[in-house]
Amino acid sequence: xxxxxxxxxxxxxxxxxxxxxxxxxxxxxxxxxxxxxxxxxxxxxxxxxxxxxxxxxxxxxxxxxxxxxxxxxxxxxxxxxxxxxxxxxxxxxxxxxxxxxxxxxxxxxxxxxxxxxxxxxxxxxxxxxxxxxxxxxxxxxxxxxxxxxxxxxxxxxxxxxxxxxxxxxxxxxxxxxxxxxxxxxxxxxxxxxxxxx
Numbered sequence: 001x002x003x004x005x006x007x008x009x010x011x012x013x014x015x016x017x018x019x020x021x022x023x024x025x026x027x028x029x030x031x032x033x034x035x036x037x038x039x040x041x042x043x044x045x046x047x048x049x050x051x052x053x054x055x056x057x058x059x060x061x062x063x064x065x066x067x068x069x070x071x072x073x074x075x076x077x078x079x080x081x082x083x084x085x086x087x088x089x090x091x092x093x094x095x096x097x098x099x100x101x102x103x104x105x106x107x108x109x110x111x112x113x114x115x116x117x118x119x120x121x122x123x124x125x126x127x128x129x130x131x132x133x134x135x136x137x138x139x140x141x142x143x144x145x146x147x148x149x150x151x152x153x154x155x156x157x158x159x160x161x162x163x164x165x166x167x168x169x170x171x172x173x174x175x176x177x178x179x180x181x182x183x184x185x186x187x188x189x190x191x192x193x194x195x196x197x
Contacts, residue, residue: 002186004193005177008050010069021050021069023176028074029188034081034166035159036184043074044082048169050176071176075167084155085165093141100137104130 008023032039049068077085108126116122152163161181168179180186 002180002183002190003177004180004186004190005175006193007174008171008176010173019069021071021173023071024193026073027189027192028076029185029192031076031185031188032078032081033075033180033182033185034077034085034161035157036161036182037078037157037159039076039078042077042079042082044077044085044165046073046075046165046167046169047071048171048176050171050173075165077166080155080157081160081166084152084160084163096137096141097134100133104133 006023006026008021010019011022012019030039031037033044048071050071051068104126107129111117111119111122111126149163156163166181166185170177170179178186178189180189
């Protein structure tokens, strides 16, 4: 992995204008950031928000309600690598568990409507059904996650360096730091933007 850091400054415009974050214009190598193949002109949108709160040094953008400075670039990526970087991520665990819970709650409501709310056998069956639904949701998640991972891997070439986006970005109000999975791309990027070792 290669890490390249750029200084940034906060620029205040005319009165009433929002301040913005400024950094040098970046030059990108004419190759795919993932596999290193010559790039035919396709790009992947790369976005990052720099949080404007003090003390958030090199923290990934995850919180809301804090002023941010949006940054965006066009990362060179071949069409083949774009496919595996934007492949479906599968179903979130929360969605499966909430679905199972709602089905379980509906079963409980039907028991109540059927007048079996105080029947010990019906209550035991209801509890067992809840456990089975939770177990089934977990198993279904594992199957879907495995399917999604295999689908992503089927798009990858032997030279690919990441199944997702091949660059990660971290920042504070003084620097934006790029970490490249592809060392050759990272070295060329550093050289093209005239940054020392």
